[in-house]
Amino acid sequence: MTIIEDLVKPPATGIRPRGVSRREGWQRRLPLLPALIYTIVVTQIPFLVTLWYSFQNYFWNQPGGAHWTGVANYKEVFTDPSFRSAVVRSVTMTAIAVIVAMVLGVAVAVLLDKKFLGRGVVRTLIITPFLVMPAAAALVWAGPMLDPNFGLINYLLEPFGVHHVAWLSTHAYGSVVVVMIWEWTPFMVLIVLAGLQGQASDVLEAAKVDGANAWATFRELTLPHLRPYIELGILLGSIYLVNAFDQVRLMTNGGPGTSTTTLPFYLYQKVNYAFDVGGAAAAGVVTVVLTIIVASFALRMFARVFQFEEAR
């Protein structure tokens, strides 16, 4: 970095000791401007419109259009118990799915790190769930796999005395979480496997020579080595899964009742089934504020992960 900065630094003439001239600064920024303008157009302007709508009473199914209503929509968001429970559900669902996926991911990655015949094939197969489109996967789970009458899972479990369990009715929350875990475990495997392959073999050999058993080696050497990779996996997994919509929409439609209504689905429902544009906008704005708060903490952690990497 410093070399590049030295190169572009104008010769020290004493006129502009701070380096880059204003003109040159714009010359550098110019190529970035289209991207910046595009980003503003597709993110900030819609956000401002959302902000505007959040102060309007605007129902699609009522004639008369939008009218100013002050903070009534926000009041409704904060007093609506289903908004609160959607937030809690989003958080718990994400946490359970990410943690279980990570535990499984570490276990599978450790196995896949061993040398065995057909390892390449197994690695490819293991990653497949992550490559399937989430919507397609959700439909396959909801239909052929979990259907109470024709589903494969019930068919396989029948010899063990399980009869016609309506997974998506009686265990809706669990079913959705299981599908999320199924989809995200491969991602965790990938990241952890990358970490494992970066582990120096001489350290492991030294441990072996010192007489450490496999568990002790894993606990004392491998796990600390994997820590930044695990943190990264958890962070990325959480960012994606907290927004998960496909599984909820296609498997349970937020139900039965509201037992699988997560925050993204709650927002979707408010617009698409209640036609409450103002209320949905207010809930959206509250979501953004909450996201920013959580994300700034997460990003700090992210930065630390990379500092840790650089320090190594």
Add this chain to the structure above:
Amino acid sequence: MRSSRFRIRRLAAVGGAVAVVAAAAACSSSGSSGSASGGNNSSTGTVTVAVVSNPLITGQMIPLTQSVFEKQNPGITVKFATYTEGDLRAAIEKDVSTHSNSFNVVMIGPYEAPLFAKNGWLVDLSKQYIASDAAYDASDLLPPVAKALSYQSDLYAVPFYGESSMLYYNKQLLSAAGVTMPAHPTWTQVAAAAAKLNQPGKVAGICLRGLAGWGDNMAALDTVVNTFGGQWFNMSWQPQLTSPAFEQAANFYVNLVKSYGEPGASNDSFNQLLTLYGQGKCAMWYDATVAATSIATEFPSVYAQTGYAFAPTEKTTSSGWLWSWALGIPQGVDNQSAAWKFVSWATSKQYDDLVAQKYGWSAVPPGTRTSLYNNPSYQKAASAFAGITLQSIDGTDPDHPTVNPVPYVGVQYVDIPQFETLGLQVGQQIAGAIAGTESVTQALQNSQGYASAYSPSELSGGS
């Protein structure tokens, strides 16, 4: 640090984008808009039709449009956007109320037609087209169906098919269990029969709708509520969801489906139950009369074993619902003449003949025209269910759906704009009760809370 603060700001931007996706997605309706090639009066151009994905539409209307209508009308291209019932409502309401005009023709029913017409969202078909189109013969439409699709005596949508509700039963299973079914059963009799017929893991005693939605589980439950003497609102528009009659009916329905219903009922509606019944997994099935047509064409072996009874009653003399999937034209869309050409073709007598030629008389969309029920060929082919369908439709009275007078119109719905949301919310609560995530009492208390969020003056303003 500067860079990390910059990152946070950028993340905020991304977060903003994520949040507005929910709102913005609503604006981008699926289905392409009608092409601008034709003006309002020329009968050419693209006609985009939003339809519900029921067998009579996906199995007949769409293929016949491509193989016959488009050939007869070379200037018109018809595009279909098919949705499940709940999604169809959302897509149409959004499109019509915001005047997005992506759909030249929308499939709606007796709930939407008068409300949309009142808001000025639909073309007055009677004045605009039917008056000058003698061949269409609107007087032939079944009076209860035509009335339900009218606003101030003008038709704003014309029926593709019409339906009430009735009880289907598998005669083989009933006789094996020694159960006889009267033509006019009571729910008490049906529940007793379900108990005898239920074989867990093999055959459900009775298949009932559980999927959340006012046109899904609530349609069936509302008819039970009505005949138990319950109602959504009393004459001063106070919600009655926790009244003894409503609670008794909801408990009855939920317990019936939980004890003797199909597994996973909270995800089932018409299409799922049609498959289950057609595969012999239901001893009885309470649903739309139109199902008879699909059973006859799709499941001939079960059709041969099927018996029919009127919608079970308790305190009223009849309790069938009244519905019709009908076609309307939104106000202000392009290619309206071409749209009417398609609408009048799909709801005409000629269409019935066409279906009869292609798929047989028993497959003809039922419940729309008197002439169909006077047609000897249809009477012969559909003798098993034609009479009971017609009598059930004639027996409905959307103005007086239950024991006591109500301030609203509608058997299995309440014809006010708020019901779109309220019906779904209550439907979700009932689905939750059916799945066992909460008790019926809790579900009804929550529902009463949703209904109480509207003031009586707000509610009455809609009727």
